[in-house]
Amino acid sequence: MKEFIDPNKVPKRKLYTGDYIPAIGMGTFGSDRYTAEQVAAAVAGAIEVGYRLFDCAAIYGNEEQIGQVFQNAFDKGIAKREEMFITTKVWNNMHGKGDVLLSCAKSLRDLRLDYVDLFFVHWPFRNYHAPGCSGDSRNPDSKPFSPDEYIETWRQCERLVEMGLTRFIGMSNMTIPKLEAVLPHCRIKPAAIEMELHPTFQQEELFNYCLERDILPIGYCPIGSPARPERDRTPEDIADLEVPEIVEIAKAHNVHPAIICLKWAVQRGQVPIPFSVREEQYVSNLKCTTEDPLTDEEMTIIKGLEKNNRLIKGQVFLWEGAKGWEDLWDLDGTITSMR
Numbered sequence: 001m002k003e004f005i006d007p008n009k010v011p012k013r014k015l016y017t018g019d020y021i022p023a024i025g026m027g028t029f030g031s032d033r034y035t036a037e038q039v040a041a042a043v044a045g046a047i048e049v050g051y052r053l054f055d056c057a058a059i060y061g062n063e064e065q066i067g068q069v070f071q072n073a074f075d076k077g078i079a080k081r082e083e084m085f086i087t088t089k090v091w092n093n094m095h096g097k098g099d100v101l102l103s104c105a106k107s108l109r110d111l112r113l114d115y116v117d118l119f120f121v122h123w124p125f126r127n128y129h130a131p132g133c134s135g136d137s138r139n140p141d142s143k144p145f146s147p148d149e150y151i152e153t154w155r156q157c158e159r160l161v162e163m164g165l166t167r168f169i170g171m172s173n174m175t176i177p178k179l180e181a182v183l184p185h186c187r188i189k190p191a192a193i194e195m196e197l198h199p200t201f202q203q204e205e206l207f208n209y210c211l212e213r214d215i216l217p218i219g220y221c222p223i224g225s226p227a228r229p230e231r232d233r234t235p236e237d238i239a240d241l242e243v244p245e246i247v248e249i250a251k252a253h254n255v256h257p258a259i260i261c262l263k264w265a266v267q268r269g270q271v272p273i274p275f276s277v278r279e280e281q282y283v284s285n286l287k288c289t290t291e292d293p294l295t296d297e298e299m300t301i302i303k304g305l306e307k308n309n310r311l312i313k314g315q316v317f318l319w320e321g322a323k324g325w326e327d328l329w330d331l332d333g334t335i336t337s338m339r
Contacts (some may be wrong), residue, residue, distance in 0.1 A: 003283050005050035007083065009290045013271055015168065015191045016214040021085050021117075023266045024289050025053025026282060027220060027275040029060050032229040034277055036062035042277040044069045047079050049283050055194075055218070055273040056111065057089040057122060058103055063110035071112040086113065089122035089172065090157075092317070095149065096126070100156035104165050119157060119166035120194060123173050124150055125328075127317040134231055142319040144327070147181040158188045170194065170218075173314065176209050177330040183213070192216040197270050198224045199246060199261055199302050200238045200309035211269065222265050222272035223258040225311055238309040245305060249298050259288045264302045267294055 011023035026046045030039045039062045043054060047069070056063055070086070073079045088111065094103040104119060126149060127142035157169040168191035171179075183189065193210050195203055197219030210217045221228070224240030240246060241257040250257040258274070258281075265272040266289045276282045294302075313325035322328075 027273040040065035067112040087118040089120040
């Protein structure tokens with residue numbers, strides 16, 4: 001018998017419309033280590049134990065299998081559609097006119113849904129790379145961020161809202177310079193922005209920028225992504241789960257260090273989306289948000305662990321002439337404005 005965590009006891013976050021989203025969800029990116037069937041089985045188990053937020057994406061290659069799980073859960077009355085908050089994303093090769101609608105339509109068909117709750121622009125580039133390619137792979141057609149191209153894609157996302165195919169739209173992997181370039185031109189503003197967030201990479205400036213504009217930060221890699229693909233690893237990376245302060249706080253609470261990362265994330269105000277195929281892990285990930293909160297002192301200690309430790313660098317999206325992955329993240333602060 002699976003343990004059940006009442007979804008009503010899981011904290012909620014308010015979107016700018018007044019609607020609510022669970023304060024923790026399950027990610028579904030596992031294609032580098034797990035089959036689509038294994039990911040879908042984890043989603044099925046997660047629904048049964050009380051998860052109601054699932055973060056999907058076309059590029060993960062498992063939406064069809066996850067859709068069967070959703071349909072089964074609705075048919076059996078395990079969960080109602082209106083209780084769920086389901087997201088998906090348009091991949092880089094489907095930006096622009098027409099293709100965004102096609103991407104959304106395929107995701108809806110695969111997920112067996114009439115609408116998604118939140119539709120993201122997965123990366124702010126049209127720079128395509130083949131799934132599973134090596135970290136030094138480069139597409140000769142890749143180009144720097146273009147505000148004009150991005151807004152063309154965003155207009156199509158706004159159409160999805162108007163057509164009732166998604167309730168909200170969001171951005172992902174953005175920077176403040178990119179947001180400054182495009183937000184003034186959005187007819188419908190993003191409800192959320194997905195970004196890498198964990199104790200050694202807190203992105204405080206971007207995090208606060210979003211909160212000040214009533215945009216919800218959703219944090220991927222919330223425990224430092226110890227199982228991330230090899231192409232995303234570099235020698236200088238820091239493992240959050242091995243940081244001494246995290247380990248000490250975990251001992252004080254008698255839990256795994258991953259649980260401390262998730263408690264911190266939820267109490268800070270972001271929505272973490274951890275993924276695990278192991279039932280005991282995804283149960284404890286959800287349950288930890290309902291009990292034994294971190295103290296103010298512990299929150300302060302973790303705030304001091306910022307190490308600018310970006311783990312997902314995105315180097316496969318680099319263009320000819322780029323100096324390094326830092327160029328993807330505008331570390332010089334410059335963006336060409338719209339025409």
